[in-house]
Amino acid sequence: MLADTTLEPFFTAAVARDGGARLVTCLQRQISGDIAGGPDVYGNANALVDSALDTDDNGALAATEQCQTMLAAHTGLGITDAQFEALDLHAATALTLALSDPADGTKARTIINAVTAALTGAGICADIVENAGEAAQCAQFDPNTDPDAP
Amino acid sequence: MTRSTTKKYGIRGAIVVASLVVLAFGSRGVSIWNKTRDVLPTFSPVPSGPLAPADFSVLGLRPGVSTFAEVSSFTTSLGLPCRDSSMRGLMRQGRAAAQANIEAATARGDDPDAVSGASRAGYYSKKEQNPQVQWSCEDVDLTVFPGTTWPAGTRGDVMVVFDSQALPLRYVMVSRHFTSQQAALAARQQSLARFAVLGPPTSTIGGEPNADPSRKAFERRRPFQTEWLFADRKGTVSTMNFGPAKGIIVKEIHEVPWPIVVAAPTTTALTTTAAPGRGP
Numbered sequence: 001m002l003a004d005t006t007l008e009p010f011f012t013a014a015v016a017r018d019g020g021a022r023l024v025t026c027l028q029r030q031i032s033g034d035i036a037g038g039p040d041v042y043g044n045a046n047a048l049v050d051s052a053l054d055t056d057d058n059g060a061l062a063a064t065e066q067c068q069t070m071l072a073a074h075t076g077l078g079i080t081d082a083q084f085e086a087l088d089l090h091a092a093t094a095l096t097l098a099l100s101d102p103a104d105g106t107k108a109r110t111i112i113n114a115v116t117a118a119l120t121g122a123g124i125c126a127d128i129v130e131n132a133g134e135a136a137q138c139a140q141f142d143p144n145t146d147p148d149a150p
Numbered sequence: 151m152t153r154s155t156t157k158k159y160g161i162r163g164a165i166v167v168a169s170l171v172v173l174a175f176g177s178r179g180v181s182i183w184n185k186t187r188d189v190l191p192t193f194s195p196v197p198s199g200p201l202a203p204a205d206f207s208v209l210g211l212r213p214g215v216s217t218f219a220e221v222s223s224f225t226t227s228l229g230l231p232c233r234d235s236s237m238r239g240l241m242r243q244g245r246a247a248a249q250a251n252i253e254a255a256t257a258r259g260d261d262p263d264a265v266s267g268a269s270r271a272g273y274y275s276k277k278e279q280n281p282q283v284q285w286s287c288e289d290v291d292l293t294v295f296p297g298t299t300w301p302a303g304t305r306g307d308v309m310v311v312f313d314s315q316a317l318p319l320r321y322v323m324v325s326r327h328f329t330s331q332q333a334a335l336a337a338r339q340q341s342l343a344r345f346a347v348l349g350p351p352t353s354t355i356g357g358e359p360n361a362d363p364s365r366k367a368f369e370r371r372r373p374f375q376t377e378w379l380f381a382d383r384k385g386t387v388s389t390m391n392f393g394p395a396k397g398i399i400v401k402e403i404h405e406v407p408w409p410i411v412v413a414a415p416t417t418t419a420l421t422t423t424a425a426p427g428r429g430p
Contacts, residue, residue, distance in 0.1 A: 003408050004408065005313060005321045005405060006284060006309065006321070006323075008408055008409075009190070009236065009237045009280040009282050010277065012191060012277070012279075012280055013276055015276060018261050026177070032331065075246065076241065076270055076273045076275065077237065077240065077241065077275070077277065078237075078240030078241055078243060078266060079240070080235055082235070082286070082288070082307065082309070082325075084236070085392065085396070085399070086373075088392070089373060089388060089390055089399075089401075092371045092372070092373045092390060093355055093356075093373040093375055093388070093390075096355055096356055097355050098373070100355075109369075109372070111405070112371060113371060115185075116371060117236055124159045125312055126330045130244070
């Protein structure tokens with residue numbers, strides 16, 4: 001994602017702050033909670049992030065710097081369906097590359113579908129994609145919906 | 151309280167209030183300026199290695215050559231509806247839309263504070279410091295691009311990216327959506343044929359889809375990516391089935407790999423005719 005010209009600006013601040021460590025931590029916890037059923041729960045992630053102190057947008061020291069909800073982290077950014085689509089493609093491509101074991105293709109597909117559902121599923125899409133008309137397309141990101149169509 | 155004391159505190163009070171107002175508006179102004187000033191990312195030099203063929207282009211637009219002014223006037227001349235879908239562009243459009251809603255509510259005599267998303271009219275983010283421009287033309291007729299060889303009626307999304315309005319083109323992407331497996335397969339093969347002038351691919355992910363018409367070529371969320379990586383350029387053809395509503399997407403991307411600095415212009419700005427056999 002960070003090497004994608006079209007997505008890089010969304011992560012500039014996170015990378016500049018700590019090399020993206022906190023972002024990765026939050027995403028790991030999101031996946032852990034949503035796929036493995038815990039113990040991490042992204043919705044309760046405020047208690048999970050270890051780096052407690054940081055500065056806010058005005059440079060003031062914030063009391064805590066916690067994982068935000070997907071909705072809070074993306075509200076106001078105007079993210080489009082096309083940008084979310086690019087994210088979905090990156091997730092599927094990276095997982096396909098990481099799990100490219102022809103002898104165990106079915107298992108790999110199961111993992112890919114589960115992880116992409118956690119990262120780019122319909123519910124998260126609806127929290128991230130802002131335009132109401134485009135957000136209506138989020139249902140198609142649910143891998144449990146008609147998985148082999150078209 | 152004596153008259154002189156009232157006058158004294160009145161003047162002092164006015165000064166204090168005025169100072170607070172100036173400080174408040176001044177502080178907000180400084181905050182907005184800081185969040186929206188141009189801060190370019192750190193680019194890296196072109197590494198050593200083979201360079202891409204200089205004359206390859208997608209839609210006649212060449213990374214390192216075309217400028218934003220040229221491309222925006224070009225797409226306007228073609229009658230294409232395009233907008234800036236960068237972080238900065240989207241946030242500016244969001245503020246403008248919220249402000250328009252507030253003004254419309256006010257004109258109707260409604261409470262502007264009750265307008266949904268009203269707070270967005272004054273929302274700024276440090277993410278806007280990045281001056282990148284993502285010039286997006288969605289669901290357009292691709293055959294209007296001069297010199298291209300798309301079949302009649304071919305539609306798709308085009309995105310052209312500049313690191314800033316002052317810097318040359320970095321990235322060109324054409325994305326086509328298909329609801330037919332066989333149509334998507336043919337489109338992918340056409341794209342690969344266009345990129346074949348770059349030589350053998352340097353990497354592939356997912357192999358190639360099954361061409362047997364009795365079998366499904368593109369299973370849901372199974373990506374196929376073919377890449378040509380040079381020191382100064384990268385070409386990518388990627389295809390994935392996003393599901394029944396969005397369909398199968400075939401993307402062609404020609405870009406200066408991130409975060410390598412975009413080379414200064416060295417040739418003509420826009421290609422108006424494609425080289426023989428080169429296609430779109």
